[in-house]
Amino acid sequence: MTLTSHTTDEAPTTWRPRIIALDVDGTIVDYDNAMTDAVRETVRAAADAGIHCVISTGRAVPGVMDAVEKLGFTEGLAVASNGSVVFSYDPIEILHTVTFDAAPAVRALLEVVPDAAVAVENVGVGYRMNKPFPDGELSGDVAHESIEDLIAKPVSRVIVRSPDSSAEEFAELAHSLGLEGTNYYVGYTAWLDLAPEGVSKAAGLEHVCAELGVDRADVLAIGDGSNDVEMLEWAGRGVAMGHAPLHVQAVADDVTETVENDGVVREIEKYL
Numbered sequence: 001m002t003l004t005s006h007t008t009d010e011a012p013t014t015w016r017p018r019i020i021a022l023d024v025d026g027t028i029v030d031y032d033n034a035m036t037d038a039v040r041e042t043v044r045a046a047a048d049a050g051i052h053c054v055i056s057t058g059r060a061v062p063g064v065m066d067a068v069e070k071l072g073f074t075e076g077l078a079v080a081s082n083g084s085v086v087f088s089y090d091p092i093e094i095l096h097t098v099t100f101d102a103a104p105a106v107r108a109l110l111e112v113v114p115d116a117a118v119a120v121e122n123v124g125v126g127y128r129m130n131k132p133f134p135d136g137e138l139s140g141d142v143a144h145e146s147i148e149d150l151i152a153k154p155v156s157r158v159i160v161r162s163p164d165s166s167a168e169e170f171a172e173l174a175h176s177l178g179l180e181g182t183n184y185y186v187g188y189t190a191w192l193d194l195a196p197e198g199v200s201k202a203a204g205l206e207h208v209c210a211e212l213g214v215d216r217a218d219v220l221a222i223g224d225g226s227n228d229v230e231m232l233e234w235a236g237r238g239v240a241m242g243h244a245p246l247h248v249q250a251v252a253d254d255v256t257e258t259v260e261n262d263g264v265v266r267e268i269e270k271y272l
Contacts, residue, residue: 016271018214020046021079021205021231022264023223024057024067027241030259033136035070042265043071045272054208056201058082058185058193058227060157061092061124062140077211082185082195082227083204084156085123096207097123099154100196106151106158108177109192113162120150121157133161137191158194165190185227193227201227202234220271222256222264224248239267 020043022028028043029035047053053071055064056079064078068089077088077095086096106118119129119138126140130147138159151158162170171186183200185193201223209216221228221235224244232238232252240252241263249255257263 015237017051017220017237018218019052019054019205019208019212019220020268021054021056021201021208021219021221021235023201023225023228023231024055024059024063026224026243026259027222028067028264029070033066035067036262038262038265040071042262042268042272044073046268047073049272051271052077052208052212052214054078054205055080056083056205056221056223056231058225060121060126060138060140061085061087061094062126065089065092066139077208079201079204079208081121081123081157082183082193083199083201084121084195086204086207087124092124094124095211096204097156098196098199098203099156101151101154102158102194103151105177105194106147106160109160109173110147112173112177113160113165115164116160116162118147118150119159119161120155121159123156127159133159134163137161156196160192160194162190167191185225200230202230205231205234220267222267224259 028039043053054077055067061080064080074090079086084098087094117131117133119127122128126142127138128143128145128150167186167190170190170192174184174192183195183197217236219235220237221231222239224241229251238252240249240255242255242258256267
């Protein structure tokens with residue numbers, strides 16, 4: 001499929017997405033988890049126009065459902081946990097999961113950052129963790145277990161958090177360790193997300209496309225973080241938020257406004 005040029009807000013376009021894949025934090029909500037009325041109304045208008053609006057996020061299922069409730073959606077498909085989990089709602093039905101043995105990576109990280117907090121995802125429920133995370137960072141039910149219990153069986157996702165470290169230090173650490181067999185993302189803080197190798201939001205969206213019978217050329221993806229890079233490269237049109245790091249903007253087809261200026265609204269309005 002050949003896409004008509006649409007590299008500015010004013011440019012006309014004959015292309016129209018059949019799926020809009022939306023990151024959550026920093027894209028449809030701000031970093032206080034607040035969604036503006038303009039974002040809510042525009043995303044809902046796209047859904048009412050027959051476009052599938054798919055949440056595609058690093059959040060676990062409960063965090064996805066928080067965003068779904070803010071939008072007022074009652075049914076749909078979503079990609080959670082950076083692509084490790086694909087599910088439909090409501091009710092929640094897990095359609096696809098990928099797990100991996102996180103023990104080697106977690107042990108390697110804890111040798112360098114022994115005081116780190118570690119959480120593994122309990123798919124559809126919440127997290128199991130060795131110690132508390134900062135308030136508001138994890139959603140769903142939480143349970144406390146020893147590190148050995150956390151990594152005793154394959155999991156879909158691991159989060160390693162060290163509030164006393166910087167994001168840059170964590171990025172350097174992850175790179176230096178290699179972390180064989182895993183895919184990892186470093187957040188805006190000292191937050192390291194470990195997923196099975198080859199898993200990304202793009203991989204999760206492949207399953208959504210198969211479920212809906214849509215080609216990836218007909219997907220519009222919008223995001224702002226390092227964990228959005230694969231999704232923005234993969235989609236027919238990938239749009240980075242205006243506040244996204246430069247390496248994220250570099251892989252996108254276009255850059256919209258920041259989350260504070262409702263960048264999602266500016267992009268989606270082109271197709272309404």
